[in-house]
Amino acid sequence: MNSRHLPHYLMVLPFVALFAAFFLYPIVSGFYYSFHDWNAVTEPHFVGLANYERIVGSRDFSRAMWNLVTYVVITVPLGIAVAFGLALLVDSFSGFWSNLFRSVFFLPVVLPAFLAATIWRWMYAPNFGLVNMVLGWFGYPSVNFLNDTDTMLYSLIAVDIWVSAGFNMVILLAGLKNIPVDLYEAARLDGASRLQQVRHVTIPMLAPVLFFVMTYGLISALQVFDVPWLLTGSSFTNYGGRQNALLFPVMDMMGRAFGSVRFGQASAYGFILTALIIVVTAGMFGLRAMRRKA
Amino acid sequence: MAQLDITGVAKTFGAVDVLRDINLNIRSGEFVVFVGPSGCGKSTLLRIISGLEEVTAGELRLDGERLNDVDPARRGTAMVFQSYALYPHMTAAENMGFSLKMAGARKSEIREKVGKAAAILQLERHMDRRPGQLSGGQKQRVAIGRAIVREPKVFLFDEPLSNLDAELRVQMRAELIDLHRRLKTTMIYVTHDQVEAMTLADRMVVLNGGVIQQCGRPLDLYDDPDNRFVAGFIGSPKMNFLSATVREVRPDAIVLDDIGGSSASLVVPFRGFDPSGRTVEIGIRPEHVRLAPSNERLDGDVEVEVTLVEELGDVTYVHASMPTGERVIARSDDARHRAETPSRIRLDPSRFLLFDAAGRRIRQSGAA
Numbered sequence: 001m002n003s004r005h006l007p008h009y010l011m012v013l014p015f016v017a018l019f020a021a022f023f024l025y026p027i028v029s030g031f032y033y034s035f036h037d038w039n040a041v042t043e044p045h046f047v048g049l050a051n052y053e054r055i056v057g058s059r060d061f062s063r064a065m066w067n068l069v070t071y072v073v074i075t076v077p078l079g080i081a082v083a084f085g086l087a088l089l090v091d092s093f094s095g096f097w098s099n100l101f102r103s104v105f106f107l108p109v110v111l112p113a114f115l116a117a118t119i120w121r122w123m124y125a126p127n128f129g130l131v132n133m134v135l136g137w138f139g140y141p142s143v144n145f146l147n148d149t150d151t152m153l154y155s156l157i158a159v160d161i162w163v164s165a166g167f168n169m170v171i172l173l174a175g176l177k178n179i180p181v182d183l184y185e186a187a188r189l190d191g192a193s194r195l196q197q198v199r200h201v202t203i204p205m206l207a208p209v210l211f212f213v214m215t216y217g218l219i220s221a222l223q224v225f226d227v228p229w230l231l232t233g234s235s236f237t238n239y240g241g242r243q244n245a246l247l248f249p250v251m252d253m254m255g256r257a258f259g260s261v262r263f264g265q266a267s268a269y270g271f272i273l274t275a276l277i278i279v280v281t282a283g284m285f286g287l288r289a290m291r292r293k294a
Numbered sequence: 295m296a297q298l299d300i301t302g303v304a305k306t307f308g309a310v311d312v313l314r315d316i317n318l319n320i321r322s323g324e325f326v327v328f329v330g331p332s333g334c335g336k337s338t339l340l341r342i343i344s345g346l347e348e349v350t351a352g353e354l355r356l357d358g359e360r361l362n363d364v365d366p367a368r369r370g371t372a373m374v375f376q377s378y379a380l381y382p383h384m385t386a387a388e389n390m391g392f393s394l395k396m397a398g399a400r401k402s403e404i405r406e407k408v409g410k411a412a413a414i415l416q417l418e419r420h421m422d423r424r425p426g427q428l429s430g431g432q433k434q435r436v437a438i439g440r441a442i443v444r445e446p447k448v449f450l451f452d453e454p455l456s457n458l459d460a461e462l463r464v465q466m467r468a469e470l471i472d473l474h475r476r477l478k479t480t481m482i483y484v485t486h487d488q489v490e491a492m493t494l495a496d497r498m499v500v501l502n503g504g505v506i507q508q509c510g511r512p513l514d515l516y517d518d519p520d521n522r523f524v525a526g527f528i529g530s531p532k533m534n535f536l537s538a539t540v541r542e543v544r545p546d547a548i549v550l551d552d553i554g555g556s557s558a559s560l561v562v563p564f565r566g567f568d569p570s571g572r573t574v575e576i577g578i579r580p581e582h583v584r585l586a587p588s589n590e591r592l593d594g595d596v597e598v599e600v601t602l603v604e605e606l607g608d609v610t611y612v613h614a615s616m617p618t619g620e621r622v623i624a625r626s627d628d629a630r631h632r633a634e635t636p637s638r639i640r641l642d643p644s645r646f647l648l649f650d651a652a653g654r655r656i657r658q659s660g661a662a
Contacts, residue, residue, distance in 0.1 A: 020384070036424055064579065093480065180377065180379070182375050182379035183381060185346050185373075185375070185379065186373075186375060186379035186380075186381075186440075187392075188442075189344060189345075189346070189366050189368055189371075189373055189393075190367065190392050190393035190396050190440075191367035191368075191393055191396040191397055192392075194395050196396060200379065200392070202385040204381070205382070205383070207383070221374055258443075262383070288480045
């Protein structure tokens with residue numbers, strides 16, 4: 001090492017030390033424990049791929065993955081559609097109203113998850129909840145949104161879209177503001193209606209932003225944990241709601257770690273999830289590259 | 295036929311009057327250029343014609359049909375934007391055919407019309423490229439092609455060459471003149487560049503402060519401006535303006551003193567001068583101001599201090615300072631001069647244009 005560069009290395013040392021301690025070490029040790037049976041008290045016992053096999057073969061994993069796929073397939077496109085609609089709405093206003101709508105729609109993003117979940121547990125409450133009250137006005141019977149296996153997943157999806165729409169809206173709004181007004185004027189002169197302008201100008205021009213929002217939304221959705229955990233009042237020994245209708249992989253992983261005290265299995269679960277996220281994200285980038293070539 | 299009549303058009307944005315009482319008749323097949331400084335309202339007037347802006351007052355008629363409430367896409371106009379406004383995700387062909395697609399035209403019809411426009415603009419080899427893969431000139435051609443495909447009655451150009459480099463601008467100017475000759479369609483062109491306006495226009499409309507200052511053929515505006523603004527705006531370098539005092543009024547001439555604060559006295563051919571105007575402003579173009587030979591002195595020569603010499607090769611512009619501090623530019627075709635030297639200029643009184651204190655042209659009696 002050239003002594004001239006010593007101050008440079010010293011300056012990056014604090015970051016490298018913290019990164020190694022809190023990021024690299026957990027990953028490497030987690031990978032090590034994923035091949036061991038370990039309860040954090042006794043010595044780790046090497047079991048090869050047994051942890052991975054046990055997870056993939058378990059009914060809880062199948063249920064969690066099924067819930068996850070259903071959740072992702074609905075939440076990501078629907079969430080982006082809602083956020084896109086809100087962004088178009090806010091963009092059509094200016095000054096005070098634009099700022100007001102933007103703030104109101106962004107509010108759920110800054111709410112702590114427990115508060116958002118508490119609000120929605122109250123909204124979904126069978127007897128006095130706001131949603132059931134409104135349904136009652138139209139003559140519909142009361143629905144047990146968070147305890148009926150037919151409605152639990154959709155109730156969660158509604159809450160998650162409510163929570164995430166504001167964030168996606170702000171990103172999409174920034175993208176909308178970057179589209180030159182000239183293009184809309186040209187489209188107007190070319191005879192495009194407002195809807196055709198959205199279809200032929202807005203959406204193609206927003207494609208890179210939409211890709212980011214979709215990828216980010218997909219990665220977040222694959223790690224869904226806090227809102228369903230709080231909505232179902234889960235604990236480490238009892239989670240996933242009635243008949244595991246709201247059981248998700250991260251929840252299952254946490255249960256195996258802190259409920260069953262099987263840290264080896266939990267580590268293996270983490271790597272399965274990581275592999276899943278990498279494959280899905282790579283797939284997204286691959287699709288985009290193919291579309292660009294076409 | 296595409297006669298455009300603009301009657302009493304006004305436009306305000308909040309409390310700001312952008313256009314005031316615009317009256318203009320544009321004849322079929324005419325190439326009209328709106329020219330003026332930034333903020334004069336020329337682009338707003340073009341956008342009003344296109345339908346992108348609504349009028350606050352007044353009326354527009356195209357071939358007798360009232361346009362005010364007609365949708366921009368159905369006005370029979372097509373616009374070429376300063377920024378080109380090409381859809382970046384579409385190929386050149388898709389950009390050019392977009393309006394036809396929106397109108398529900400058949401694919402074969404779109405292909406045929408786009409192909410024709412591409413042939414006119416020599417764009418055939420670039421039709422599969424996206425705007426990002428085209429040069430500035432090619433993008434401009436695609437933007438013009440998009441307008442041609444619509445077969446408009448009136449083409450509207452909003453400073454379409456301002457993003458191009460100087461050489462390409464000259465080339466595109468020639469192409470636009472050629473295009474106008476071939477299509478014989480009414481064209482309205484907005485620019486702040488008076489050279490562009492002079493070279494392209496059948497008729498120029500000079501705007502300032504939202505008001506038409508003068509309208510006419512380019513050389514008429516150059517030789518015979520109605521006011522000081524038009525006189526100063528048209529021509530490069532701009533016209534010289536010098537203060538002077540009317541010492542004597544004769545039946546067919548006036549005698550001017552204190553020209554630019556100098557002791558020179560000149561007899562100016564002028565019929566019917568109103569004796570009440572004692573102070574006037576002279577307007578004279580640089581080509582009518584000459585540097586006096588050092589070995590020759592005439593009565594009307596004015597002592598000046600040369601401040602700057604611009605040698606452009608074929609012509610030299612000598613900037614000088616009058617005794618009052620007023621600036622004057624003289625054109626010299628062959629001489630070489632040095633800055634910061636005293637010199638004498640010779641003004642041609644027969645070329646003087648006179649303006650009153652309000653900047654209005656003082657015309658001879660019997661003159662137009």
